[in-house]
Amino acid sequence: MNTFWRRLKGEGRHVPTWSESFKAIITNSWLNVLLVFVPLAWIAHFLKWSESLIFGLALVAIIPLENLADFGGESFALYCGKSLGDLVVITLDNVVEVCLAIILLTRCELRLVQSTACGVILLHTLLVPGISFMLGGVNVLHQHLDPHVTELNKSLLMIGVLSLLIPAAFFAVNAPADPGVIATLNEETVGAVSAISDASRNELLKLSRGMAIILLIMYVPSINVASRIYLYNPPGDENHLTARADVHPALKEKETRMGLEEPKMNPWVCLILFLIVVPLTAASAEWLVASLEHIRKTSRVKQEWFGLIFLPVVSFAAQALVAMIYFVQKLSFLKPEPPEMLAQGRTIDLSIQFTLFWMPFIVLLAWWDDKPLFLLFDFFEVAVVIGACFLVNNVTDDAKTNWVEGFILLSFYIMIATAAWFYDGQQSLDTMSFCETVSSVLATHSSTAAT
Numbered sequence: 001m002n003t004f005w006r007r008l009k010g011e012g013r014h015v016p017t018w019s020e021s022f023k024a025i026i027t028n029s030w031l032n033v034l035l036v037f038v039p040l041a042w043i044a045h046f047l048k049w050s051e052s053l054i055f056g057l058a059l060v061a062i063i064p065l066e067n068l069a070d071f072g073g074e075s076f077a078l079y080c081g082k083s084l085g086d087l088v089v090i091t092l093d094n095v096v097e098v099c100l101a102i103i104l105l106t107r108c109e110l111r112l113v114q115s116t117a118c119g120v121i122l123l124h125t126l127l128v129p130g131i132s133f134m135l136g137g138v139n140v141l142h143q144h145l146d147p148h149v150t151e152l153n154k155s156l157l158m159i160g161v162l163s164l165l166i167p168a169a170f171f172a173v174n175a176p177a178d179p180g181v182i183a184t185l186n187e188e189t190v191g192a193v194s195a196i197s198d199a200s201r202n203e204l205l206k207l208s209r210g211m212a213i214i215l216l217i218m219y220v221p222s223i224n225v226a227s228r229i230y231l232y233n234p235p236g237d238e239n240h241l242t243a244r245a246d247v248h249p250a251l252k253e254k255e256t257r258m259g260l261e262e263p264k265m266n267p268w269v270c271l272i273l274f275l276i277v278v279p280l281t282a283a284s285a286e287w288l289v290a291s292l293e294h295i296r297k298t299s300r301v302k303q304e305w306f307g308l309i310f311l312p313v314v315s316f317a318a319q320a321l322v323a324m325i326y327f328v329q330k331l332s333f334l335k336p337e338p339p340e341m342l343a344q345g346r347t348i349d350l351s352i353q354f355t356l357f358w359m360p361f362i363v364l365l366a367w368w369d370d371k372p373l374f375l376l377f378d379f380f381e382v383a384v385v386i387g388a389c390f391l392v393n394n395v396t397d398d399a400k401t402n403w404v405e406g407f408i409l410l411s412f413y414i415m416i417a418t419a420a421w422f423y424d425g426q427q428s429l430d431t432m433s434f435c436e437t438v439s440s441v442l443a444t445h446s447s448t449a450a451t
Contacts, residue, residue, distance in 0.1 A: 014262050021269035028071045028264070031318060034064040038280060045287045051294035058288035059314060065281045066096050066318040068273065076270035078263040087223060090349050094120075094358060095278055096315035099285040101362050107289065108435040110366075110373050111425070115307025117359050118381040121161070123312040124351035125392045126413035128319070132347065133395075133406025143401050153348055154393045156222050160355030161389040163211055167204060167376040171429075174200065196431050198438045201372060208374035209367050212360030219356040288314070305420045308381065348392065371435060378426045384416045 016024065026032065041057040043049075073092035077085025097120045104113045133143070265273070296306060313320070359375075366373035377385075391412055395405045434441050 015266050016264060016269075018266065018269060021265035024075075024264040025068070025071070025269070025273065029064075029067055031064045031067045031321070034060055037061040038065065038284065041284055041287050045290070051291040052298070054287055055291040055295050058284045058291070059317070061284045062096060062281060062288065062314065063318045063321065065277050065284060066315070068277050069093075069095055069281065070318070072265070072270045072273040072277065075263045075265040076267060076274075079267045079270075086346075086349070090346065090353050092274070093346075093350050094354055095281060096285065097312065097354065098358050098362075099282045100289065100311055100315065101358070102365070103282070103286050103289045105362060105366055105369070105371060105373065108371065109289075110371065110435070111378075111430055111433040112303065112307045112311075113362065113373060114377050114433070115304055115381060116311045117354070117362070118377060118385050119308040119312035120315070120354050121351050121385050122308070122388050122413060122416060123316055124347045124354070125157070125388045126409045126416075127313075128316060128347040128350075129392065129395075129401075130406045130409030130411075130413060131320075133401045134403045134410065135406075152222070153352060154396070156352045156356060157348065157389055158393065159218070160215065160352060160359075161385055163215060163355075164375060164377050164382050164385065166211065167207060167374065168379060168382045170207060171200075171204065171376050172379075196428050196438060196442070201374070201432045201438055204374045204376050204432075205367075205372055208363055208376065211375055212363040215356050215360040216364075219353075222352075222356065302421065302424060304378070304380075304423045304425045305417070308420045309417045348396070372432075376429065376432075378429055380419075380423055380426065384419075388412065388416075 037057050037060040041054065041061040044054045044057050069092045070089075073089040077089050079085075080088055097116075101113050101116055104116065292306070296303065301310075363373055363375060392409065395401060395409060431441055432438055
């Protein structure tokens, strides 16, 4: 604890003054010019402007806020040490996705919560690493990942994704009948012939909540183990600061560079920045979600595509914009920046945290709020998420990546996005994904069919 407080106070390194810190916030990125859209989004919401305009303003407002959260996280991480610092950065990188999921939950958009959660996993296992590996590996033969961290990540990601398979199998063996037929049956008969019933949903909720607790418990030791993966061998009589034999020189260089890097903000300014940016991001996400129903109806885009593709990509908007501009600059300038030998694999850590921590946390939050959110996902979503997990684990298996492997990840993501565009969703699951009782939903369907 004493070591942590010494690091937090910045002992042994230059700590920027308050004026230097605020100057760094203002000048850290050209994306700050988009901050003008934050008050505009609020004004549009409270003055009840066009839903389409509110949606667009809120979407743009999230971009600079997300960038500021990332900047603050990177600066604060330098005061926390590598393991805790990485956890801070990863958590802040997930802030937009978590805000969207919680807001959707409060609005009882349970199916959209689930599809968005799967979309976030696909985003961080396929789209983001695919783009990162392509841009980073365009001028080098291959890039390197830490082999020890990669092995741990493969296991964590796999167990998180496979946890979605258990409720799906549990539901599938009950062989639910067609909802149109079920709607014609009385309440007593429904439970006997189909898994689509209040009794079945209650069983799934109990299963999901138990699994959510197990996943959260699992995440805690995984952080501890990850923090004990050293670039050098652990201190000891024989091996003190002896470099591991399989460590690539670029990894050693990066570790040394991180130790010498000076923070651009003092830690207290970082904390103030978090206290301002996170609520503003949550509010902007609230305005975005509030106008989402209008956009869905006017655009006639299927709900599955909105949750699986669109909303997760919104959370990636800031990084995507920076990546596109970097790519254009790299093609335009005669002397581009030297290629990075280390692949940017942190995005896979984001998907692990979202799968093992945030997804079960949201299930338990729904339990506390009396919302029937379970871990039974659409079979199509489960299939593509498991496929994405196997593919990214195979790509990173040798702890090396290249631009072709990045293109493979990106291509698979485009395939999934294309399929989701035409996919209507699993009707039997939709019937149980309302805050109302299943019997009342079936009764509504029955009366609608009769008219």
